[in-house]
Amino acid sequence: MVVTPKRIFMDKVKAAAKVVGDKFFLSDADLQVLALALELKTKGYSPLVATDDYSIQNVANQMKIKFASLATFGIRFRLEWVRYCPACHRRYPPDYKFETCEVCGTRLKRKPVRKRLLKTNKEN
Numbered sequence: 001m002v003v004t005p006k007r008i009f010m011d012k013v014k015a016a017a018k019v020v021g022d023k024f025f026l027s028d029a030d031l032q033v034l035a036l037a038l039e040l041k042t043k044g045y046s047p048l049v050a051t052d053d054y055s056i057q058n059v060a061n062q063m064k065i066k067f068a069s070l071a072t073f074g075i076r077f078r079l080e081w082v083r084y085c086p087a088c089h090r091r092y093p094p095d096y097k098f099e100t101c102e103v104c105g106t107r108l109k110r111k112p113v114r115k116r117l118l119k120t121n122k123e124n
């Protein structure tokens, strides 16, 4: 059986991904995993997303979905990203709609601007 998340959860995941600036780094499959996790969480289940993908972990953290790294340690910091043009150094907000620089057309890169220490995840 293929389970597809309800649209509303996909929208919420996309919104959360936008906040942390990871939207462009998540595939549709990634977004669906997160949306399903969010849907289950909303229904009172306790989903755990197991992934080594930092973008997924960031977004899961933003939505307070528990995640576990496949490696021994998960992320201990939440990174917030800024997008920038490597050619002309113009900066863009994480929710900037395009993947290329509006000035020179270079493909944008991103870098972390802030690290926030995560609280220890305790089981509720």
Ligand SMILES: [Zn+2]
Pocket (backbone or CB within 6 Å): 085, 086, 087, 088, 089, 090, 101, 102, 103, 104, 105, 106
């Ligand atoms: Zn540029």
